[in-house]
Amino acid sequence: MASCNKMIGVLLVFFPALLLEMDVLPRSAGRKALLSAASSQRSVARMDGDVIIGALFSVHHQPPAEKVPERKCGEIREQYGIQRVEAMFHTLDKINADPVLLPNITLGSEIRDSCWHSSVALEQxxxxxxxxxxxxxxxRDGGTRCLSDSQPQLQTRVKKPIAGVIGPGSSSVAIQVQNLLQLFD
Structure with a gap:
């Protein structure tokens, strides 16, 4: 159990080729980088933990005018966007490594791309x-599922509820996101 708490899995699909080429992710013993295709069009960066903090960072530029109805993002913001993702992972690593700050609790994250656009931020x-x-x-269901004529099997929870959300960077978009999220408080 303790080894599970120490093991931090990171799922990065924002820009796997860029991250592999630039080797920007720190290689620590407690973190392993997993690259895989996202289940939807949007990419998510995750770090497992006991408490999950959500983040909406503008990793890509706003969509061009012709792509707005499709909510497709623009080019990657190499400095602005990637730095925020790295800063959050670095901060969480530092907090989790300090046994005095949050004893026996690890912080994790789920980072989503807002593309500096309200419709994308609301979708995320x-x-x-x-x-x-x-x-x-x-x-509520106890995490068990029955598969046709078989014994109930305990499923491991893949996602945990988000405790709070950091971002997005734009005040007007942040207000819209806040108005949506407060409905589910």
Missing amino acids: SIEFIRDSLISIRDD
Whole structure:
């Protein structure tokens, strides 16, 4: 059990080729980088922990005018966007490594791209809500599932509810996200 708490899994799919090429992720013993395709169009960076903090960072530029209805993001913001993701992971690593700050508790994160655009940020906020509702449902059900004529099997919880959300960077978008998220407080 203690080894599970120490093991931090990171799922990075924002820019796997860029991260591998630049080797920007620190290689610590407690963290392993896992790269895989996202289940939807949007990419998510995750760090496992007992308490999960959500983040909406503008990793990409706003979508060009012709792509706004499709909510497709623009080019990667190499400095602005990537630095925020790295800063959050670094900060959580430092907090989790200090046994005095939060004894026996690890902080994790789920970072989503807001593309500095309100419709994308709201879409990502809805994903936070959806994941939290699924997690609550799984808790209520006891996390067991039956597969046709077989014994109930305990499922490991993949996602935990988000305790709070950092961002987005734009005040007007932050107000819209706050108005949406407060409905599910």
